[in-house]
Amino acid sequence: MEQFHFLVGEFKKNSPFIPAAVSAQLFAWFEQVGERVDRYGSKTGKVVKFSQKNYEKTLFAPDADSISLYSPRVVPPDDIDEWANCDVLALYSNSSSLMLAINASKLPLAQLFQSAEGISGLLDHCDYVYGYSETLGYGAGYAGGYRIIDEAHPFVPASSDPGNNWGAIKRNGLQYEHIRDVYPISIFSQSRLDALPPERQQALRQAMQAYGNSNTQDGRTHWILSGEEEAAARSDLQAHAMLDSLIDPRSR
DSSP states (O other), X not given: OOEEEEEEEEEXXXXXXXXXXXXXXXXXXXXXXXXXXXXXXXXXXXXEEOOHHHHHHHXXXXXXXXXXXXXXXXXXXXXXXXXXXXXXXXXXXXXXXEEEEEETTTOOHHHHHHHHHTSTTTTTXXXXXXXXXXXXXXXXXXXXXXOOOBTTBOOOTTOXXXXXXXXXXXXXXXGGGSBXXXXXXXXXXXXXXXXXXXXXXXXXXXXXXXXXXXXXXXXXXXXXXXXXXXXXXXXXXHTTTOBGGGOOGGGO
């Protein structure tokens, strides 16, 4: 199955949702990666052809709290789910997170981050940003904290799932006591680091010094890892029980 690169941004507490600003930022990001918005998520939840007039009705509806945008179809309609029939998509949910996804053949993961950071204000409300590569279905579900089964990720009875694990942690309001996992690229705000219990904060800082490259820019700490470094850092931090994706909530 085709691989996609994902950028997920977890929002700060009580972040405002300003539809016009968010919409402009997401459209600017599509332009930045060389794609156009062809469809959007309507207020009924369906993915429909883009129309400025109808889009604005959805965007400025009193109960609007999310935006979803999609590039043109890549296969005929009805061959796959409409939301997954694209090379690029952006989801912004005020109650959840920001997710940007692009077909891995279009752009490397590092450039996906550069494209997002190049849009003024797009990541301002995020205190924890991370990137990974996955199939589109499973990767999108993972971003939202649930599991989407596909050919590469079949259902396995009685097994825990990293997406589900994080979703359960968030529902219980415990996500600030941990980080989600170790990724090729992570960005932490200072407030997100400070929210960790002291022992876990120290363990994370030691891991960032021991593996990969880390640097602080404008109050945000960037942590970049290769594959081998990622595995070693994960092993170290798992020993401190601080990686929520690997904690089965049924065992808590």
